[in-house]
Amino acid sequence: MTDEALAFPTARHDHAACIAEALDRAERLCAERGERLTTLRRQVLELVWSGHAPQGAYDLLEQLGQARGRVAPPTVYRALEFLQAQGLIHRIESLNAFIGCPIPEERHSGQFFICRLCGLAAELDVGAIDRAIDREATRLGFTIERRTVELQGLCRACREAQA
């Protein structure tokens, strides 16, 4: 993150700072809420934040295995469930994968732009998109509880590299 939260992650930004900031915010948030960000949960969050590309649960599982020996699926899934409940990560439905949330303080669903070449994903929270959806829901009499907005394609860098 570090300032480019809610934009497409640039190729060369200080990602160590992203990770550090994400972990700090997670600590603060959990403290405020009286929730326990245990070592395991913190490790999983750190792994999710290892890049700006969504991470699969079994990738995380394997990486986690390096840090601690032998880890079973429920270990990772439970941590992911906690992190999701706290709004610290989002699940990308179209990829069966997870990504860190740059603005965990506010509850939201976000819109995800995901590049199929470099794998990077940008989370945005564009009011205009939400409002267009809300208007339609109102017209239908539909009460929205959960939103999934995922756009896949090519990011600017990858499209330019293509040509």
Next chain:
Amino acid sequence: MTDEALAFPTARHDHAACIAEALDRAERLCAERGERLTTLRRQVLELVWSGHAPQGAYDLLEQLGQARGRVAPPTVYRALEFLQAQGLIHRIESLNAFIGCPIPEERHSGQFFICRLCGLAAELDVGAIDRAIDREATRLGFTIERRTVELQGLCRACREAQA
């Protein structure tokens, strides 16, 4: 469908007509395109259209097993792949399920409003939503290839029944 295409399916509409129309349009479309809507594919499409709730691949597999004995997963998945390629069905990512498309003639992604109580799903193609997303993509320099917009919650009927 039968007229209420792109609206929330009403509790008591002539669903037999929906199915018949969907199958007719599929026949016509495939004929136009020189594609083969085989018996198997037609059966799977009919099963997907058995209601307006998204159907899981293994549900379809089981139902298909009634018509023909012993069916293996690839059989159903291949039919679903074909139907998707022809735009006759959409995959609902957040449910790992499939639903019939009411307007298969036009290529589109659609927005899905899915009720968590009755399970019904409405496909809409709201220009305002697409445009709001497109504007953001342009701003980012992102080229969209595939859209996933799924809203889950309560339909009007279920919300009213709740109260």
Next chain:
DNA sequence: TCGGTCATGTTATAAAATAACATTTGCGCC
């Protein structure tokens, strides 16, 4: 330090999807 709750470990299994190869079917061509 006791007792309860929440977190994690462990084992097994369910659910969803695909790979790889064999067989059959449909269809144009002779």
Next chain:
DNA sequence: GGCGCAAATGTTATTTTATAACATGACCGA
């Protein structure tokens, strides 16, 4: 009609993703 190819389906095995159920351990207040 019979031949040969390509597409569709069958078959078997396996991969990937996710959860159920129960055991053990850590933390925290009384």
